[in-house]
Structures are given as structure tokens and as C-alpha cells.
Amino acid sequence: MSQTLSASTLLAVPLAPLAGAVLAGIFGTTFGGNWIGRRLSHTLTILGVLVAFILSAMTLKSVALDGARFNETLYTWMVVGGLKMEVGFLIDSLTAMMMVVVTFVSLMVHIYTIGYMEEDDGYNRFFAYISLFTFSMLMLVMSNNLLQLFFGWEAVGLVSYLLIGFWFNKPTAIFANMKAFLVNRVGDFGFILGIGLIAAYTGTLNYSEIFAKAGELGGLPFPGTDWMLITVICICLFIGAMGKSAQFPLHVWLPDSMEGPTPISALIHAATMVTAGIFMVSRMSPLFELSDTALNFILIIGSITALFMGFLGIIQNDIKRVVAYSTLSQLGYMTVALGASAYSVAVFHLMTHAFFKALLFLGAGSVIMGMHHNQDIRWMGGVRKYMPITWITSLLGSLALIGTPLFSGFYSKDSIIEAVHFSHLPAAHFAHFAVLAGVFITAFYSFRMYFLVFHGKERFDQNPDAHHDAHHDDHHGHGHDDHHEPHESPWVVTVPLVLLAIPSVVVGFMFIQPMLFGDFFKDVIFVDAAKHPAMSKLAEIFHGPVAMAVHGLQTAPFWLAAAGVALSYYMYMVNPALPAAIKRICMPIYTLFENKYYLDWINENILARGARALGVGLWKVGDQAIIDGALVNGSWKVVRGVSGVVRWMQSGFIFHYALVMILGVFALMTWFVWGDAFLQLIK
Numbered sequence: 001m002s003q004t005l006s007a008s009t010l011l012a013v014p015l016a017p018l019a020g021a022v023l024a025g026i027f028g029t030t031f032g033g034n035w036i037g038r039r040l041s042h043t044l045t046i047l048g049v050l051v052a053f054i055l056s057a058m059t060l061k062s063v064a065l066d067g068a069r070f071n072e073t074l075y076t077w078m079v080v081g082g083l084k085m086e087v088g089f090l091i092d093s094l095t096a097m098m099m100v101v102v103t104f105v106s107l108m109v110h111i112y113t114i115g116y117m118e119e120d121d122g123y124n125r126f127f128a129y130i131s132l133f134t135f136s137m138l139m140l141v142m143s144n145n146l147l148q149l150f151f152g153w154e155a156v157g158l159v160s161y162l163l164i165g166f167w168f169n170k171p172t173a174i175f176a177n178m179k180a181f182l183v184n185r186v187g188d189f190g191f192i193l194g195i196g197l198i199a200a201y202t203g204t205l206n207y208s209e210i211f212a213k214a215g216e217l218g219g220l221p222f223p224g225t226d227w228m229l230i231t232v233i234c235i236c237l238f239i240g241a242m243g244k245s246a247q248f249p250l251h252v253w254l255p256d257s258m259e260g261p262t263p264i265s266a267l268i269h270a271a272t273m274v275t276a277g278i279f280m281v282s283r284m285s286p287l288f289e290l291s292d293t294a295l296n297f298i299l300i301i302g303s304i305t306a307l308f309m310g311f312l313g314i315i316q317n318d319i320k321r322v323v324a325y326s327t328l329s330q331l332g333y334m335t336v337a338l339g340a341s342a343y344s345v346a347v348f349h350l351m352t353h354a355f356f357k358a359l360l361f362l363g364a365g366s367v368i369m370g371m372h373h374n375q376d377i378r379w380m381g382g383v384r385k386y387m388p389i390t391w392i393t394s395l396l397g398s399l400a401l402i403g404t405p406l407f408s409g410f411y412s413k414d415s416i417i418e419a420v421h422f423s424h425l426p427a428a429h430f431a432h433f434a435v436l437a438g439v440f441i442t443a444f445y446s447f448r449m450y451f452l453v454f455h456g457k458e459r460f461d462q463n464p465d466a467h468h469d470a471h472h473d474d475h476h477g478h479g480h481d482d483h484h485e486p487h488e489s490p491w492v493v494t495v496p497l498v499l500l501a502i503p504s505v506v507v508g509f510m511f512i513q514p515m516l517f518g519d520f521f522k523d524v525i526f527v528d529a530a531k532h533p534a535m536s537k538l539a540e541i542f543h544g545p546v547a548m549a550v551h552g553l554q555t556a557p558f559w560l561a562a563a564g565v566a567l568s569y570y571m572y573m574v575n576p577a578l579p580a581a582i583k584r585i586c587m588p589i590y591t592l593f594e595n596k597y598y599l600d601w602i603n604e605n606i607l608a609r610g611a612r613a614l615g616v617g618l619w620k621v622g623d624q625a626i627i628d629g630a631l632v633n634g635s636w637k638v639v640r641g642v643s644g645v646v647r648w649m650q651s652g653f654i655f656h657y658a659l660v661m662i663l664g665v666f667a668l669m670t671w672f673v674w675g676d677a678f679l680q681l682i683k
Contacts, residue, residue: 005062005070010089013052013059013099014138017106017131020048025128041124045131046110052138053103060096064520071144071208082203090144090207092524094347097515098141098279101351102272105358106134108496112362113263115492116369120261126166130267133159137272141279146195146205149280153191153244156273157184163264164257173259180253187243187250194236201229211286211526218290234287234294238301241277245331248305252599254328255312258320262365265320266358269327275350278334282343286526289341292425295532299339299420299427303434306332308597310441314448315593318375319364322449326401327357329438333416336431341532342419343525348508348515349412356400356409356504359497363394366493367453370486371460377449382458386486391454393497398450400504402443402561405549408508413439414548415516415538417557422537439557443564451572460486509545517542 028034028041036044062068073088089095109130117123136159140152157180165177199205201220202213220229241247246254254274258265268274281288281298288294306329313325330353337346368375370387384391400409417439420432488494514520517539529536542548552558571578583590595601 005059005068005091007070007072007074007089009055010059010070010091010142011074013055013103014135014142016048016051016055017045017138018048018135020045021128021131021135024124024131028124028128036124038123042110042114042127045127046107048131049103049107049110049134052134053100053107056096056099056103059091060100063091063093063096064514073144077147083199083205085147086145086206087148088144088206089142091142093520093522094279094282094524095141097347097351099138101354102134102137102141105354105500106130106137106267106272108358108362108500109263109267112266112365112493112496113261115490116263116365117261122166126163126261126263129159129163129166130264133163133264133267133272137276140276144207146198146207146210150192150195153240153276153280154188156276157181157188157244160257160264160268160273163268164260166260166264170259172256176253176256176259179256183250183253184243187240189239190236191240191243194233194240197229197233197236207283214286214290217287228291228293230287231291231293234284234291235297237284237287238277238281238294238298241281241335242301243277244280245274245277245335246305246328247277247301247331247335248308249599251305251309251328252596252603255321255324255596258318258324262320262361262368265324266361266365269324269357269361274327274331275334275354278331278338278346278350281338282347282525285341285343288338289526289528289532292531295339295341296425296427297339298335299423299425299431302332302335302337302339303427303431304332305329306336306438307434307441310438310445312593312596313445314441315590316445317378319367319377319380319449319453320361320375322377322445323357323360323364326360326442326446329442330357330401333413333435333438336420336435337416339425339431340416340419340423340428340534341527342416342534342538343527344516344521344535345412345415345419345538347521347525348512349409349416351511351515352400352408352412352504352508355500355507356397356407359393359397359500359504360401362493362497362500363390363397366390366489366497367394367486369489369493372486374460377452379459379462380453381456381460382454383460383486384454387488389488389494389497393494393501394454395450396501397504398446400508401446402565403439403557404561405552405558406505406509408504408506410552411508411512411545411548414552414555414557415512418538418541419534422534424531424533436556436560440560440564443561444568447565447568448572451568456573456576509549512545512548513542 023036023044024041025031028036028038059068068091070089070091073084073086075087077085077087079085110127113126113130117126120126133156136152136155138152140149140156143149143152161177161181163177164180165173167173195205198210198217201217202210204210204213214230217233218228218230221227222229222232239250242250254269257268260268288298309325309328309332313322313329316322316325330349334346334349334353337343337349367380367383367387367390370383370390371380374380396407400407403410403413417432417435420428420435423431511520516535527535592598
């Protein structure tokens with residue numbers, strides 16, 4: 001039985017996509033002289049990701065079946081005092097699973113991009129970006145220390161900035177990528193504070209060494225406060241996760257990231273950037289288990305995100321934004337699982353969600369292509385008969401999303417709901433209500449989109465903007481033709497849909513037993529079962545995936561989901577006048593949702609303007625007035641004045657010096673004679 005993995009093989013996993021990105025990014029663009037064409041560019045990048053996927057699958061097989069492990073430093077960058085800055089890999093079941101998910105979804109996105117970006121001028125540049133994105137995420141999940149984790153963390157943020165603003169001549173895309181970049185910097189500030197505290201109190205950045213000292217950290221107070229040090233560390237780390245994994249109130253960047261091309265929406269929202277925070281907290285489970293305060297905080301943030309972001313999905317008309325708000329809500333579910341100490345359930349939902357959410361995003365992109373780049377679901381309808389493959393795969397993805405028994409999303413989502421129910425933390429009561437209510441809301445907005453797009457009356461010939469969509473004319477290169485009847489997408493688009501639909505249906509059934517109740521995460525994820533009994537209680541009531549599915553038909557989540565589907569069918573298929581009537585009655589609530597709880601307004605008009613005013617004040621008062629005016633300019637003015645007086649006194653004439661000497665002698669004699677009398681007079 002093999003117990004070790006080859007360092008060179010593991011190194012090839014992230015380097016293969018990097019090589020493809022470098023070749024396409026340099027030799028396939030004007031930067032390197034356009035030496036290679038489109039076909040070779042996408043071939044090289046797809047080949048790099050394919051190699052990474054095959055090696056990742058082999059690694060997962062070795063880890064899961066043979067018990068293989070790898071935890072070594074490959075390169076020491078520098079040593080500062082006793083703190084080592086290293087590059088190394090930690091390969092266990094959590095890492096191996098993430099490697100397979102990241103590379104598989106990325107491979108599907110690469111193939112899909114051939115069709116979606118076919119006529120875009122930045123074709124080669126786009127392939128270089130998404131390959132570089134894959135490299136960054138692999139470096140993040142494979143790291144064995146916080147320095148490399150932070151490198152991957154920042155690298156995915158940087159590449160997401162490039163991808164969201166891919167159409168750099170479009171003002172809304174530039175605004176969206178800057179927004180994503182700045183909001184993530186807020187979270188990353190908390191993240192680096194947490195890393196700094198760990199380094200300061202443990203003297204290491206290596207995971208194994210940090211976890212070995214977790215008990216010591218758990219007993220230390222934070223200097224100058226009544227807080228425990230471990231609580232401050234965990235909250236700081238989680239603030240980083242709030243930014244990357246788009247948790248309230250740092251979620252505002254994610255819906256606007258839809259300004260980028262659809263393939264990167266699938267890549268960012270399914271298996272890479274937004275799941276980095278969930279992965280990080282799961283990896284740091286030995287620390288988070290020591291702080292109930294931090295876990296309660298995580299529960300509350302996740303609950304708010306799961307429930308209130310779902311509400312916003314109800315009113316969206318852009319097909320991509322509906323799926324984006326679905327992503328926000330599902331990330332809230334994962335975060336709730338983390339707060340309930342059900343880390344393995346959170347990672348399990350991360351995996352199942354990666355498949356069906358990538359499927360839904362790519363399905364939305366296929367619809368957009370077939371609809372000649374119309375994204376408004378109000379002007380679709382009846383698309384099913386024109387796009388049968390997109391229709392059936394999107395239906396499977398939607399059924400997985402709402403938690404239909406036997407589908408992958410059912411096993412992970414229901415496990416989260418049950419884990420929260422069994423949690424003893426105070427915040428679990430609100431969290432349980434939020435995730436239950438979220439089931440109904442998810443089903444309602446998911447099938448609202450499904451019915452409006454694929455069923456009902458055909459409305460695509462009524463679109464008032466059909467001839468005025470400058471964005472897609474300029475950036476996609478496809479434009480609009482005179483024939484507005486939908487058409488099925490080419491095979492490079494439909495094949496990834498089919499390949500993603502398969503795990504969206506079966507992966508939950510296949511892996512719930514080993515991942516949640518077996519030894520898959522043994523010695524990887526740590527839970528204090530005495531304080532946090534959710535997982536042990538789940539194990540007691542689990543009797544296999546079939547029994548769970550049968551029991552699921554009798555539970556509240558199933559009936560809530562069924563009610564959501566039924567209500568959406570009635571409102572949008574049977575009685576389409578009802579939504580407009582409800583909108584008129586509930587206009588204040590609709591306005592609140594339409595303005596996204598006014599968080600963007602608060603950020604732009606209060607926080608951003610306040611920060612700008614503070615910056616201007618510090619610049620004018622602190623920099624210009626005090627530093628430049630008083631210290632720098634003031635010092636030389638004083639020296640110049642003193643020098644002027646001294647220069648005037650040093651005239652070089654003897655009679656001036658003689659006069660000064662006589663006056664000085666006179667002053668001294670006067671003082672000796674009348675000085676005492678003068679002092680007495682003053683007294």
C-alpha cells in the first residue's frame with residue numbers, strides 16, 4: 001500500500017495550467033507578437049488543465065484508496081528570525097477532493113469557452129486568464145502553510161479582477177472589477193491580521209506546527225481585553241472568508257461580477273474563488289473548534305447571507321444574476337454548516353454545489369447564445385423545444401439546487417439543515433429558521449427562472465431592446481441577426497453541460513457515506529464532539545443514501561421546496577398577472593429588494609465618501625499643512641530668518657562691532673548698578 005506521493009507529480013498539477021497560461025498569454029497576444037493562433041492557444045491551455053485533472057484524479061485515488069499522504073516543503077524562500085517563508089504541499093483527502101473539483105470544472109469551462117468566446121477579439125487572452133486562475137486556485141488548496149495560502153488567495157483575487165473587467169472598454173465592467181478588488185481588500189485586511197497573530201504567537205506559518213500549538217493558543221487572552229486570543233484570530237480569519245466567499249455585508253461584489261463573460265461566472269462562482277473561504281475555514285477547523293464565539297459569529301453571518309440574498313434572487317430578470325444570487329445563498333448554507341462545526345458537510349456541499357452551479361451558469365450562457373445574447377428572462381419563454389439539451393441539463397441542475405431527493409444537492413443541503421438543528425450554539429435557532437426558509441425561496445426563484453425561460457408563451461420576438469444591444473455587438477462580436485428564433489448551442493457548449501449534469505445527479509448519492517460518516521476526512525477535519533455534537537447526531541440517524549432519500553420525502557425541506565415550485569408555476573404559468581399585482585401592493589419591499597437593501601448606496605455615499613473625505617482631510621491638514629507646511633517648509637523658513645538676522649549683524653564693518661561692544665558694556669554696567677533695584681521694583 002503506497003503511503004507517499006511524488007513531489008514532481010504534484011508539482012506538475014499547478015504548473016501545467018501555468019505553462020498553458022504563459023504560452024497563450026505571451027505568444028498568443030500582441031504582447032508576444034501573436035505567434036500562435038486561436039486553435040493552438042486553446043489547445044495548449046486545455047491540455048494543461050487536462051493534465052492537471054488527470055494527475056489530480058490519480059492523486060485522489062491514491063489518497064482515498066491507498067491512504068497516501070504528502071506534507072513537505074519544496075522550497076524555502078527566506079527565514080526571518082525563526083519564521084520560515086516556504087513553498088510546500090499538503091496533500092490529504094480535503095486537498096485531493098478540491099484538486100479534482102477545481103480541475104474538472106475548469107476543464108469544462110475551458111472547452112465551453114471555445115464556443116462561447118468564438119468571435120471575441122480577446123480569445124487567446126481569455127484562455128490565458130482562466131488557465132492562470134486555475135493555477136492560482138490549485139496553489140491555494142495544495143498549500144501546507146499560510147504564506148502560500150495567502151499567495152493563492154491574492155492571486156485568484158487579482159485574476160478575477162482581470163476576468164471581471166475582461167471587456168475593458170465597457171464602463172460597467174471596469175466598475176465591477178474595481179468593486180470586486182476593493183471589497184476583497186477589506187476582507188483580506190482581516191485575513192492578514194489573523195495570519196499575523198498566528199505567526200506572532202506560534203512563530204510558524206506551517207499548518208501542522210500551528211495545529212500542534214492550538215491548545216496553547218486556546219488558553220491565551222488577547223492583550224488589553226477580556227477576549228480570548230483564539231477568538232480574535234478566528235474572527236480575523238473569517239473576515240477574510242467573508243470577502244472571498246461573498247458573505248454579508250462583503251457580498252456586494254459578486255452580483256456585479258456578472259459583467260464578465262459567462263464562462264468566468266461559472267469558474268468564479270462554482271469551484272474556485274468563492275469557495276476558497278469555505279475551504280480555508282475547514283482547513284483551520286482545529287482553531288475554530290476552540291472558540292464558540294467565533295462559531296456563533298459565523299452562524300449569524302451565514303444565516304443572513306443564506307436568507308436575505310435569496311430574497312434578492314426573486315426579483316432579478318437577468319438570467320445570470322438569478323444564478324449569482326443563488327450562489328450567494330448557497331455560500332450562506334456552507335457558512336452555516338461551518339458555524340455548526342459540520343465542516344465536512346460544508347465541504348460536501350461545496351463539492352456538489354460546484355457541479356450543479358457550474359452547470360446552471362453554463363446553461364444560462366447557452367441560453368444567452370441561443371437567444372442571440374438576450375439575458376432578460378421576461379423576453380424568453382418556450383425555449384425548451386429549440387434547445388433540448390440545454391433544457392434538460394438546466395432542469396437537472398435546478399432540481400439539484402433545490403434539494404430534490406436522490407439529486408446531489410439534496411444530500412448536502414439536507415445534511416446542513418439537520419446539522420444546524422442538532423447544534424447547541426445560541427445562534428443555531430435563527431440559523432435553522434433561515435436555512436429552512438431559504439429552501440422555499442430557492443425553489444421559488446430557481447423555477448421562476450426555469451418556467452420563464454423554457455416554458456410558456458414565446459416572448460423573444462417582443463423584446464424591446466432586441467435591436468439596441470450595443471454591449472454584445474461590441475464585446476461578444478456575435479451581434480444580433482434578423483432571425484430571432486432560438487437555436488441549440490454547438491457541441492463544445494453542450495458536451496460540458498452533459499458532463500456536468502452527471503455528477504449533479506449522482507455525486508451526492510455516491511459520496512455522502514464516505515465523506516460525512518466514513519474515514520474520508522479522518523485526521524483532516526477536527527471536531528470537538530462533546531461541545532459540538534451535530535456530526536455525531538447526524539451519524540446516528542443516517543441509514544444510507546436510499547433511506548435518507550425516502551425519509552426526505554416526508555420532511556419539511558422537501559415540502560417547502562415543492563411549495564416553492566408549485567407557487568412559481570402558478571404565478572408565472574397559470575396566473576401571470578399575479579406577480580404584477582403583488583408588486584404593486586408590496587412596492588416598498590420591492591424597492592428595498594431592487595436597491596439590494598441599499599448596501600451599495602451606503603458603501604458609495606457614506607463609506608466611500610467618508611473615506612475620501614478622511615483622506616482629503618489627512619492630505620490637506622496632515623500632509624500639506626503640518627508635514628509640508630510646518631515641519632518641512634517651516635524649518636527652512638526659520639533657518640532662513642535666523643540666517644538673515646545673523647547675516648545682517650555680521651556686516652564686516654569695525655565701527656559696527658565697536659558700537660555693539662560699547663552698548664554691551666553699557667548694558668552690563670547698568671545691570672550691575674540698577675539690577676537689584678529693578679528686581680525689587682518688579683516684586
